[in-house]
Amino acid sequence: MESLLNEIAHCVEFGKIDLKSPYPPDMKGKEGAAELTKKALDEGIPAKDILEKGLIVGMAKIGIKFRANEVFVPQVLMSAKAMSTAMEHIKPLFITGAVKAKGTFIIGTVAGDLHDIGKNLVSMMIEGNGWNVVDLGVDVKPEKFLEAVKENPNSYVGLSALLTTTMVQMEKIVSLIKEDHPETKILIGGAPVNENFKNKIGADFYAPDPQGAVEYINAGAA
Amino acid sequence: MIEKYNIEYEKVVVRLSDLERFIGYSGGDIPDLFKDIINEILADIENHVNPTGGYSINEASFTSNKNEIVADKLIFTPSQLITARLKKSEKIAAFVCTIGKGITEWANEFLKKGDTLHSYICDVAGSVLVEKTMDIIHADLKLKMADQDLRITNRYSPGYCDWSVAEQQKLFKLLPENFCGITLTETSLMNPIKSISGFIGIGKGVKFSKHDCELCNMENCVYRNK
Incomplete structure (x- = not known):
């Protein structure tokens, strides 16, 4: 479980949206945040864990890099896109109450x-x-x-x-x-x-x- | 005196290197995907812009405390930072410049499709292009004034260096109505969005400062000279 969540975090951090996304070049042809999030849900990993231990971790890492001028706006946009695409799988669970917004x-x-x-x-x-x-x-x-x-x-x-x-x-x-x-x-x-x-x-x-x-x-x- | 310019895109071409610097990739280390997207936008940008601009030249004077500029009987109160740069002006050029609304519409089309990256590149390219367009007009004004043994200053805009954006209302009174197709909103912002406006000082004793950004405390400003 931990490995899959780490992979999701990695995809968000580096802006790997989905399988067909060519970015980043070293992840071309690999599954992205969207497929891995779906896989995690299918494996029964709680949506809350996917969000908190995977997706959010990736966003926090890119945020820290942006603060340090290690990455620029386009890379943050790619990460946000990876995050939002993965969230399409998670969002329905907000309605059921399985996941709650922080505020x-x-x-x-x-x-x-x-x-x-x-x-x-x-x-x-x-x-x-x-x-x-x-x-x-x-x-x-x-x-x-x-x-x-x-x-x-x-x-x-x-x-x-x-x-x-x-x-x-x-x-x-x-x-x-x-x-x-x-x-x-x-x-x-x-x-x-x-x-x-x-x-x-x-x-x-x-x-x-x-x-x-x-x-x-x-x-x-x- | 009013001058209006319609600038051909070939004279203000935005290049990959212009955007790389603006975005932050100054060392040529921009990822290929971003480079491809920038090139894609730049290949088509000409079809979404209409660079135009101009200025009126007005006699200028200053109130006794030197903090206010009087142009065509209108009193302007930029910050001390700006009036200090303009105080030796004998005339003031009130300028506007725009590339039209097409680029913003194009950026919004991408945004509607959820493509934030293309939208962002469009937006940045528009910002660079409107400045390059004004650079051409600024340079032409310099030549025209040089013929009369006059010099010109940098350009200064409401909204920056503590000059209230509300003074746009007066600045626009120095220009013909709907000049270059630019209008002001209730909050004194320009429409089309990719437009700029401001003053350029003209006189025998004024000077152009290459590194004026040093005077401003907006260290994160996107227009700051690096």
């Missing part, structure tokens, strides 16, 4: 900003770590974030920005959410923000990279 994470790029690459990476990494993600998109007004928090109690909120001037939107959103829902944990990320800015606006966490966001919310869910 809900709401994410969006703040109003006045259309940059979505960072937001999408965080979204994929968090979904790949067993969370339900509500992606509000880009150029999201404060009221929309608040509405999403009301609809998803006990969720985490992630705010993304690339433009320096849209950082002020983050402050408005944090203030609006904390006024009605002070218990909601809010993470911020993006090139212009930092730990000092997080403290200044009263957010709960500054994530310098996607894996940082994953580790923070996972710690809260534990």
Whole structure:
């Protein structure tokens, strides 16, 4: 069982989606995350174990490599694709209750900003770590974030920005959410923000990279 | 004075090396699959873009504290970082540049099919292309101004270096309505998405700085000179 889970983790880490996927070249012609996940389920390995000891492990490894600049966005996208393809086999078991999401994470790029690459990476990494993600998109007004928090109690909120001037939107959103829902944990990320800015606006966490966001919310869910 | 340019794609061709650097693979160590996808996108990108741009040249003055720029009676308040670079300008070129909405539609088509990698490459290629298009316009402006013994500065855009994106509304008043087909959203963002805008200073005493990124604290900015 452990060997199969390790293989699944390896496929996700290196972005091996399925048998027909030519990437990575040294795994060409081999089974990928999709087939191995199906095989693991057929062998009776609990879906929870496949998720936690296989798929999520692979995503965590690629997240750490991305943080260290050992890999770049395309490789993370391949890993996320391998993860999501494998999840097609696992998702039906969410409905039966055999697998549960760790919680809900709401994410969006703040109003006045259309940059979505960072937001999408965080979204994929968090979904790949067993969370339900509500992606509000880009150029999201404060009221929309608040509405999403009301609809998803006990969720985490992630705010993304690339433009320096849209950082002020983050402050408005944090203030609006904390006024009605002070218990909601809010993470911020993006090139212009930092730990000092997080403290200044009263957010709960500054994530310098996607894996940082994953580790923070996972710690809260534990 | 208004100048408008329709740039042929052959003059702004995006190359594999442009994207490799942008994505992070600067050492030529890009995996073959990614190289193939980039080449596939670049082979067809010409059919999805319409590079165009232009500028208006306006008399410029500064308020007494030098923190505000007055152009065509409109007062602009970029950050001190930007006004310091523009303060010797006698004129300001307000520019816009776009490659059209086709590239974003193309990227979205890939996304709908779940192909995040092709979509990402399209997006990045679009970002590189709009900057290369503006490079051509910027270079032409430099030549035109040199004929009048004037120099030009780097380009500075709302949204960067602490210049409020809301000032786009005023910047667009310096240009004809719907210039180059670019419009602003309620939150002052440009449509098509792959568009850029800003100011270029013009004057005898201004200068172009090769490494202006050093002044900005956005160390992870994708446009940062490496």
